[in-house]
Amino acid sequence: MTQTRSGTVEFLQGNEVCAEAAIYAGMRFYAGYPITPSTEIAERLALRLPQVGGTCIQMEDEIGSLCSVIGASLTGMKGMTATSGPGYSLMQEAVGYAIMAEVPLVIVDVQRGGPSTGLPTHASQGDVMQVRWGTHGDHAIVCLSASTHQDLFETMIRAFNVSETFRTPVIVLIDEIVGHMREPVRIPDAGEYELTERLLTNVPRDVDYHPYLPREDGRLPMSHFGGEHRYNVTGLYHDMWGFPSDNPQVTNDLIHHLMNKLENRKRDLTFTKxxxxxxxxxxxxxxxxxxxxxxxxxxxxxxxxxxxxxxxxxxxxxxxxxxxxxxxxxxxxxxxxxxxxxxxxxxxxxxxxxxxxxxxxxxxxxxxxxxxxxxxxxxxxxxxxx
Amino acid sequence: MPHIWCPGCGHGIVLNSLLRAVEKLQLERNDIVMISGIGCSARIQGYVDFHTMHTLHGRALAFATGIKMAWPLLKVIVPMGDGDALAIGGNHFIHAARRNIDVTAIIMNNSIYGMTGGQHSPLTQCGDHATTAPYGTVDSPFDVVQLASAAGASFIARTTTYHARDMTRLLAAAIEHKGFSVVEVLSQCPTYYGRKNDAGDAVAMMERFRDETVKVTADGAVPGDRSGRMDGAHEPVPVGLFRREERPEYCEAYRTRVMEPALEQAQSAARDVSP
Amino acid sequence: MSVERRLDVNRHWCKGCRICVAFCPRNVLALDREGKVVVMRPDDCIWCGDCEIRCPDLAITIVKEAAS
Missing domain, CATH: 3.40.50.920 (Rossmann fold)
Structure with missing residues (x-):
């Protein structure tokens, strides 16, 4: 049966590397919709996730896929979806929601030629600006990439770590060639890479908890949605309790927080070779x-x-x-x-x-x-x- | 503070009944998640002390699917309006019903888009007026009960704001039901639907819910011989419980038919390679 | 010790939609000059609760108190 063992060298497709690395990083909820050239990620995870106690669901479209990942992530699970350009276009509304509601998750975009249905089985890197500006309104975004499978494994782990640290969606942008190419990749040992887990609040039950009050370092200690602190999550501008607000001060503070938590930490987020x-x-x-x-x-x-x-x-x-x-x-x-x-x-x-x-x-x-x-x-x- | 809905809005009665249903079931507030979309109906989530989420137009059921799959012990309630459930969110609605995931969908049907100022919806009757149907609506509406039935929902009910006691009972039964449950509530919008269609005030609209509905029998059948009616006379709207059946629930099925066998296989494979 | 009941109206929440007035089987309720609901004939109330469950503003409650 298909399983990977740490420490061994496997001969994998880039898409399969994304799946295996995500599991290594602790991802336990995947929702997606089939689309070339990313589909092997969903296929691999449909097989592999339940083996590690995770959940994989094929949704009715890419919109539903990302929305359900947001839902799952709020309950404390590391979540992910994967798609290609046209599907990523459909996800833009929910990308904005994840940014605004500060929900950690990872999206893999395996690029094809565009615009529109374009060249589904060919190489292109045309989604770079869609990743930057696809969703409406001012926002900061994190996008990582890789050219080899060993790097891709590490990049996927990085993506989850960054997303958990800053409670933000992270896009892993690869292309048809990296996604479909096979090359050897060494599966790292458990513990070889440090994994960032979600920062949880230590506010005790029945004490006023502020889910959207950032610490000085920009991080938000979270309470699992469905857990002991009841709060509101919204895509509207919101106060520190998560309730909608159009107060100019609240609005101004929130947009600056959302931008600064990433733009001011460019150095920590820059990876090059x-x-x-x-x-x-x-x-x-x-x-x-x-x-x-x-x-x-x-x-x-x-x-x-x-x-x-x-x-x-x-x-x-x-x-x-x-x-x-x-x-x-x-x-x-x-x-x-x-x-x-x-x-x-x-x-x-x-x-x-x-x-x-x-x-x-x-x-x-x-x-x-x-x-x-x-x-x-x-x-x-x-x-x-x- | 008074809530944001207009005077006489039926959505407040739905909130009223829903709170009574939750109280009747003696549910822990920490075990309930309410996920709404966008519109007048979606604002109901701001007035309850549960875990609440105000999402995107039409997508509430998709968010709910993720939450329920990730944490199946939670009670998930999704209030929706006409557009949320059947226009922009129609696809999520039929697929949630098909999966039979344990979520309670409350469709607050006021035949209009209220939040944006009175446009016709997929539940506006043919011929009714709206700001985007100044000559009367050409489109035919969905029948929510038939749609939910064809899509595979395992609990289906329809009620009105006039029938508030029935609504409380049906909402409680829907929340208790293990599977996808749909409760359509005919709700009045005196501000937009009422004014555009000379339907009178909230009281007049509720009187029509009283006079122009017929209760289904215990087995979900509509009483009276309705065959052969070709005169186009106004048919009363059937209300009550149309379906309540046991069918494998999605999260449960995933656990028993996918996760447990996969875990088992993985463990035995690990035993085979260990020295 | 008996239980005393009364209708409690939250005037701040009431928006004067008249639903409670129209559907009261005993004509207990009315709107005042400000358009807010008032309990006009409390002695006629049969405590059916129709006003309470149909109030869209959750402004009417039947309050039960122990009588002294």
Missing amino acids: EWNTTDADIMLISYGASARSARHIMEDRRAVGMRMGLIELQTLWPFPGELIRERCRGASYVVVVEMNMGQIVHEVKAAVERPERVFLANRVDGEMITPADIKHLVRVIQGKGI
């Missing part, structure tokens, strides 16, 4: 499957003496602009490698000192961007022709 960034004349910036090709060409060009470096972003949001500015200071050119018409490239341009030196190496035909594609662009930038 760097190769040869200290002396790089040409700096590549990439994420997800694109970063695999970027790393390949970087190593290839280094071998012929070109000073090329690579920053792989494992945090896309909040965008680590200061780190990018710092690292790119000495580079003559910055090349952003992504499979879309240019999304992260605009953030990089906004971050660096010389935005005119930032170029986009992209591919949008549903095929994976290759090392050769990047090499050709670099030759053009250098005036060498293709």
Whole structure:
């Protein structure tokens, strides 16, 4: 039967890694709706979650999926859903609810080509901005990514840890290639990674409990919904008891709290991998499957003496602009490698000192961007022709 | 502080009956979760001292499904309006009924969207007027009892705000029922539905609930021979208990048919590999 | 020791919808000049509770007290 054992090396699909890592992180409630190319996550969890005493439900749509995860998470369970672009579009209303009601949960978006039904079985990274601004209104959001299965395992654990720490939805943004590719992954031993559990209130029963009064560090000690403290949860602006309020002071404080708890902790939320960034004349910036090709060409060009470096972003949001500015200071050119018409490239341009030196190496035909594609662009930038 | 509903609004009577039903069942407040959507009906959740959640329009049953699955011992009550239950939330409604998850759905049917100012709903009768139906509604309404029945709800009742004692009894029975229970309550909206349709004040509307309804018999049948009526005469609306049946409840079924066998398999597999 | 009953009206909550007045079988209740419900003929009350259960504002309660 399908089971994974800690310490062993398994040959898994990226989607299966998401499922196994989520279980490792303590996730015990999954709700989802089938959608290519993410479906294997639901299939794996339908089999695996009940084996560890967890619950997996196939809902009637993506809207219901995320709503039921929010419900389950409030009762104290770590919850998750997974989808692809069209399904993630349907979830946007509930994403806003989770942000406003400060409900921890994880959403895996395995990107396909868009817009609309687009290219369900092909590679794309077109959801980066949907993740940032998909739900209406001002908000901060956390989005993590990975390009290898071992990193993906760690990223999933990180996603749950961040979501539990800050009581916020965290989006793990991967793509069709990472989701469907198989490669070896070592299942970590129990205890190898620190797992963040929910911060619970120590206010005793029958004493006035303020579910929405943040501590100085921005964290909210929680009482399990259905437990001994009765309170209200709403998507409206609310006071410290969770009851609706349109008081200007309450409103102002809440929106600042929701933004600041993440934007002011960018440093704790920034995860990157760097190769040869200290002396790089040409700096590549990439994420997800694109970063695999970027790393390949970087190593290839280094071998012929070109000073090329690579920053792989494992945090896309909040965008680590200061780190990018710092690292790119000495580079003559910055090349952003992504499979879309240019999304992260605009953030990089906004971050660096010389935005005119930032170029986009992209591919949008549903095929994976290759090392050769990047090499050709670099030759053009250098005036060498293709 | 007086509540937010208009004078004569039937939703207050539903709140009144619901509190009596909970008192009658002697439930612990900590064991009850009330999850509402958006609209006038959804505000009922602000006036009860349970665990309360004010969610998104139409999605209350989806939130409720997650809470119930994660913590099956909780009593989950979901008050909904016309739109919550049958327009934007129609899909969640039929699927919750199909699963037979142990949630009590209260559909406060006032034939109108009140919170947004009087637009027609999927429960507005054909020909009735609303701000978005100035020439009369063209759409035909759902019959909640038939819809719930076809979708598989295992407890189905309809009552009105006039029949407040029946409502209390039916709500108590619905909350006690193990499975998806639906109680449709015909509720008056004198402010919008009443004014738009010359239906009079709250009293006149409740008198119509009294005079234009017929109680179903104990087995859920509608009394009188209603066949062959082709004259289009106004049919009385059947009220009472239409269905109460035992059917496997979803959380229970998941535990016994999925989780327990899976745990068992996992444990025996672990024994096989241990030295 | 006998039990004494009376109708308690929360004037602050009452919105004057007239439901209790209309459905009282003994004409015990009426609206006053401010449009709030008052107990006009308390001696006629048969304690059926119809006003209490149908009040949308939960403004009427039958209060039972031990008589001295």
